[in-house]
Amino acid sequence: GENVEQHPSTLSVQEGDSAVIKCTYSDSASNYFPWYKQELGKRPQLIIDIRSNVGEKKDQRIAVTLNKTAKHFSLHITETQPEDSAVYFCAVTTSGTYKYIFGTGTRLKVLA
């Protein structure tokens, strides 16, 4: 079945620095890749997503890149702020199917 690996499991950065989280997937038919941010005790929130017909997508300080050949995609956060501290999950699915496969999560700590 589909497998999603996410790295690193924890990441500490200084405020203002950039953070990069990477996910690798196994099913080449996967074509939708969302990223979720989950603060302690709260729901996962969709922060950005990308489809397989696009290589990169950006929304203010957040960007996602996709390498279909290598089957990996990455979340990039620039100019990090303390409120970016949370657990970030990647997910993988194939349009028209029913199941999201989530990565194991990355705990990001932005140090002031």
Place this chain on the structure above:
Amino acid sequence: ETGVTQSPTHLIKTRGQQVTLRCSSQSGHNTVSWYQQALGQGPQFIFQYYREEENGRGNFPPRFSGLQFPNYSSELNVNALELDDSALYLCASSLDVDEQYFGPGTRLTVT
């Protein structure tokens, strides 16, 4: 915040009991997916309902069951509760199957 709501917020049950969790989907959405999130882990897919029919199931035993109503709200039922069922249960609604938006979750504790 999304328009997805879940009830109850917290629940404490005893091993062997049964529990029903509820989810109201966002307006206009016809699909509800249920996930189990153990502490420190990513959400694990339980099953999905699309227009009142089960549309797929993850690796969970039959004592995990559900249904979806004509207004697209949904219930998750768990029978014969086990200690390992303690987790945050999340539902996510979507229009068809992409772009899922999560509810706040129900924290279930089994003692």
